[in-house]
Amino acid sequence: SVQKVKKQPFGRLVLCLSGLSKALALFLFKKRGGMAMFKKLREDVEVVFEQDPAARSSIEVILTYSGLHAIWAHRVAHALFNRKLLFLARSISQISRFFTGIEIHPGAKIGRKFFIDHGMGVVIGETCEIGDNVTIYQGVTLGGTGKEKGKRHPTIKDNVLIATGAKVLGSITIGENSKIGGGSVVLKEVPPNSTVVGIPGRVVIQDGKRINKDLNHCDLPDPVADRLREMQNELDELKKELEEIKGERIKFNEHSNL
Incomplete structure (x- = not known):
């Protein structure tokens, strides 16, 4: 893995940056936490090559991938957040948001x-x-x-x-x-x-x-058609009631004439 990185353009620079980040992690998060943090940072670079076929070199990924920058900033901010350094953690988060567009x-x-x-x-x-x-x-x-x-x-x-x-x-x-x-x-x-x-x-x-x-469009509910059908049924009932009223009125008039 290290040999592959060395063979890439700026490979030695990548290893140097990795060493500096490891030292920073050890300084900020003590030995055990620092080693775990450094491992995560390294894996964050590795997963870019696994997921993105456009990634060509480690230096390109480290310098130009905004998603990686946001994740790295979050790892530091989260460690500070866990240590109750809330303002500093949020400040790092906001700076990262400004530069990456990722919150x-x-x-x-x-x-x-x-x-x-x-x-x-x-x-x-x-x-x-x-x-x-x-x-x-x-x-x-x-x-x-x-x-x-x-x-x-x-x-x-x-x-x-x-x-x-x-x-x-x-x-x-x-x-x-x-x-x-x-x-x-x-x-x-x-x-x-x-x-x-x-x-x-x-x-x-x-x-x-x-x-x-069942995704058959013929069977999908149509609220407009359903409402029109209800209105038609109501109209038919009103017509029926009106005919009954007319029939009763005719009978009443016939009885009155007698």
Whole structure:
């Protein structure tokens, strides 16, 4: 792995930067925490090559990938947040948002190999919990549904993919190995191994099997036609009542003439 990095353009510079980041992590987060932090930072680079075929070199990824910058800034901000350095943590978060267009609250818990592709417009709330090997695209919101305190943002389990523009809202859980389609709005729990699409989001595939739903357009409800049918029935009843009233009036007139 190290030899491969050395052979790439600016490979030695990458290793030097890695060493500096390791030293910074050790200084900020003590030995054990620093080693874990450095491992996560290195994995954040590795996952870019796994997920993005456009990534060509480590130096390119480190210097130009805004998603990586946002994740690294969050890892530092989250460590400070856990140490009750709230203002400093939030300041780093806001600076990262300004430069990357990605807003991640320092309180959010994010696992290993988290990948944000393109990234612009991504929002991740304070009580959001994200597992390992999760990928999200631009415009994704992992947000709340109100002003309540406590756990109010989603929990994203391992190996989940959330496509462009999707919104996952509220204290719900997205199960392992699930996929959220682009533009979907998810408001309910998603079981593991599922594919969700639509507004509101609905499960269309679970455990590799398509969920049977009658999508025949001829059988879809038509509220306008239903209302017109009700009005026609009411009109028919009124006509019937009117005919009965006319019949009774004719009989009454006949009796009066007698």
